Amino acid sequence: MSELKLCQGTKCHTYHTQDRLKGTKGSKTYQTRRRSSFYYGNENFCSLNCQTDWFNDFGDRAIDHFGRLTEVKHLIEDNAWIKDYDYDWRNDINPKSNWRSVNKVTQEQRPMTEEQYNDESYTLNTN
Numbered sequence: 752m753s754e755l756k757l758c759q760g761t762k763c764h765t766y767h768t769q770d771r772l773k774g775t776k777g778s779k780t781y782q783t784r785r786r787s788s789f790y791y792g793n794e795n796f797c798s799l800n801c802q803t804d805w806f807n808d809f810g811d812r813a814i815d816h817f818g819r820l821t822e823v824k825h826l827i828e829d830n831a832w833i834k835d836y837d838y839d840w841r842n843d844i845n846p847k848s849n850w851r852s853v854n855k856v857t858q859e860q861r862p863m864t865e866e867q868y869n870d871e872s873y874t875l876n877t878n
């Protein structure tokens with residue numbers, strides 16, 4: 752059995768839903784949600800509400816910790832590369848996708864491999 756994750760929402764246990772009410776009869780409590788996977792906030796939160804609760808409590812500190820943006824960013828040729836692909840939904844036995852880098856400033860396109868597409872550190876951006 753895979754390990755269950757706990758929702759990281761700071762107020763998750765305060766929401767009165769039937770699935771949060773756990774324990775033996777007579778001593779049930781509302782508890783933080785436990786699931787094998789979550790859909791929100793990089794799989795850390797059971798709901799958008801819980802994600803917002805966390806951000807309201809810790810967001811400013813997290814931004815200060817990782818670096819608050821203090822200057823406007825500019826989209827220029829050197830940092831405008833994004834990853835893109837087309838998926839052929841009509842061919843699900845042997846799907847063909849054309850993974851590529853697309854420059855959002857120049858519209859130039861360059862092919863890439865599926866491995867490069869899935870590699871989060873791969874980018875053509877130099878700035």
Ligand SMILES: [Zn+2]
Nearest residue numbers: 758763797801
């Ligand atoms: Zn939650």
